[in-house]
Amino acid sequence: MNSSKAVQVDSRDNVAVVLSDIKVGDKVNVVTETEVIEIIAKSDITFGHKIALVAFQPQKPIIKYGEEIGKSLDAIAVGEWVHLHNVYCERGRQ
Helix, strand or coil, X not given: CCXXXXXXXXXXXXXXXXXXXXXXXXXXXXXXXXXXXXXXCCCCECCCCEEECCCECCCXXXXXXCEEEEEECCCXXXXXXXXXXXXXXXXXXX
């Protein structure tokens, strides 16, 4: 099992950005403003993409940069990849 890093950009964020490619089962050390937390990756995640820091129920807001960037389509577990396959956003759809 590898150890990788991710960064929570804003203290309000419920996702973090991974700093390298991550494989299922990797330990991910997430750097926050106040601490480093460890989560286990539940998905393969490519560099620069988002990893869930909390468990999401459907329609829960996804917060990145301290702002809502969309809502979860389905349940998302801590450590899962958060991307277009499980996030919906109204912005730009009008």
